[in-house]
Amino acid sequence: MRYLTAGESHGKQLTTIVEGVPAQMPLSKEDINQSLSRRQKGHGRGKRMQIEKDVVDITGGVRHGKTLGSPISLVVHNDDFKHWEDIMGADPIETDQKIRRTITRPRPGHADLNGALKYGHRDIRNILERSSARETAARVAAGAIAKTLLKHLGIEIVGYVKEIAGIVAEDQEQLSVRGRQQIADGSPVRVLDKQVEGPMIQAIDDAKQVGDSIGGVCEVYVEGMPAGVGSYVHYDRKLDSRIAGSVVSINAFKGVEFGIGFEAAKRNGSQVHDEIAWNEEKGYYRTTNRLGGFEGGMTTGMPIVVKGVMKPIPTLMKRPLTSVDIDTKEPFKATVERSDACAVPAASVVMEHVVAFELAKALTEQFTNDQFAKLKEAIEAYREEIRCF
Numbered sequence: 001m002r003y004l005t006a007g008e009s010h011g012k013q014l015t016t017i018v019e020g021v022p023a024q025m026p027l028s029k030e031d032i033n034q035s036l037s038r039r040q041k042g043h044g045r046g047k048r049m050q051i052e053k054d055v056v057d058i059t060g061g062v063r064h065g066k067t068l069g070s071p072i073s074l075v076v077h078n079d080d081f082k083h084w085e086d087i088m089g090a091d092p093i094e095t096d097q098k099i100r101r102t103i104t105r106p107r108p109g110h111a112d113l114n115g116a117l118k119y120g121h122r123d124i125r126n127i128l129e130r131s132s133a134r135e136t137a138a139r140v141a142a143g144a145i146a147k148t149l150l151k152h153l154g155i156e157i158v159g160y161v162k163e164i165a166g167i168v169a170e171d172q173e174q175l176s177v178r179g180r181q182q183i184a185d186g187s188p189v190r191v192l193d194k195q196v197e198g199p200m201i202q203a204i205d206d207a208k209q210v211g212d213s214i215g216g217v218c219e220v221y222v223e224g225m226p227a228g229v230g231s232y233v234h235y236d237r238k239l240d241s242r243i244a245g246s247v248v249s250i251n252a253f254k255g256v257e258f259g260i261g262f263e264a265a266k267r268n269g270s271q272v273h274d275e276i277a278w279n280e281e282k283g284y285y286r287t288t289n290r291l292g293g294f295e296g297g298m299t300t301g302m303p304i305v306v307k308g309v310m311k312p313i314p315t316l317m318k319r320p321l322t323s324v325d326i327d328t329k330e331p332f333k334a335t336v337e338r339s340d341a342c343a344v345p346a347a348s349v350v351m352e353h354v355v356a357f358e359l360a361k362a363l364t365e366q367f368t369n370d371q372f373a374k375l376k377e378a379i380e381a382y383r384e385e386i387r388c389f
């Protein structure tokens with residue numbers, strides 16, 4: 001499976017093409033719309049989320065509620081486009097209008113300056129339109145198809161907020177995937193301990209009030225992946241490395257951890273590795289899950305636990321950093337009209353969906369992607385084979 005997305009933040013629409021989804025898998029608009037709607041929730045977003053109501057139009061690859069095996073094309077319209085038609089249209093415009101609207105002041109921490117240097121654009125709008133995390137709506141649409149595939153195979157995945165501005169949601173460790181889903185379904189910023197919910201929301205409100213931004217940590221938890229998915233034989237087949245790449249590819253994500261992650265550097269080996277046990281019902285399993293479900297680039301059959309860290313949003317409403325105008329070369333202090341103060345809750349939904357895509361991709365590569373029923377059958381047979389191994 002693979003996917004491509006196209007579209008600018010304030011352009012007409014976002015388009016996603018997903019290729020390699022097995023034929024005859026049940027898929028409805030509702031499966032995708034639920035995910036799109038979850039991505040739009042979450043405390044800390046700016047005014048744009050009040051304008052957009054993301055819903056998908058399936059324009060190819062699905063007929064009568066089932067996939068055809070052909071590429072699936074998905075469209076999500078930008079409701080904000082109506083305010084931007086003259087700025088974002090594909091047709092040429094008058095030079096004086098162009099000059100008036102040209103953006104020449106790059107924001108530190110965004111793609112503005114590097115993108116302008118690389119592509120030679122003197123109007124930074126040509127960079128920010130595509131580097132905007134609006135594109136994550138298209139990625140969530142692709143990931144929702146992957147999630148549907150996983151669900152039909154008995155694999156459950158959920159993403160939620162782990163930490164915001166240093167405030168940690170401690171009580172999640174003991175929860176099952178269902179418990180974690182309840183957290184994510186309600187409001188992605190809600191956590192088990194009500195004591196924690198308050199301070200997180202407060203931290204976001206405080207940042208908003210002073211016109212600054214804050215980041216945090218998202219966690220994705222997966223139950224039901226069989227052991228041995230991925231491979232140790234070549235770097236680009238290691239599933240943990242593919243997941244790490246997909247997480248860091250989310251806008252503003254700067255790091256990834258599996259299981260205890262960076263904490264492993266401080267511990268002895270006996271406190272890091274997970275002992276192997278066996279019983280008739282489960283087959284092989286680990287008595288702990290400190291490595292978060294991966295050994296040798298392959299799943300261990302234990303829950304996958306992966307964290308991603310999101311830096312604070314770079315556009316700062318009232319605490320502008322210094323930058324340089326690319327026309328005048330004069331320093332200036334950036335100010336803005338609209339931005340998110342914190343997008344960690346929304347990003348946890350994005351992370352869930354990019355991880356889901358990597359898992360579905362690995363399963364369809366390892367087993368089959370022709371017919372969904374055959375994929376299911378092959379995985380069930382494999383589960384039984386490894387249980388008795």
Ligand SMILES: Cc1cc2nc3c(=O)[nH]c(=O)nc-3n(C[C@H](O)[C@H](O)[C@H](O)COP(=O)(O)O)c2cc1C
Binds near residue numbers: 314338
């Ligand atoms: C869901 C989500 C919403 C975001 N909203 C904003 C925003 O409102 N303003 C902003 O400057 N950056 C926002 N970002 C972050 C930028 O898109 C990101 O920092 C930028 O693309 C540069 O990429 P980098 O931070 O990965 O280097 C958002 C990111 C995500 C995941």
Ligand SMILES: C=C(O[C@@H]1CC(C(=O)O)=C[C@@H](OP(=O)(O)O)[C@H]1O)C(=O)O
Binds near residue numbers: 047
């Ligand atoms: C539009 C989305 O997020 C946007 C991501 C974003 C950025 O710079 O990354 C900047 C903001 O866009 P605008 O300048 O239009 O307010 C966010 O709203 C979305 O998540 O759907």
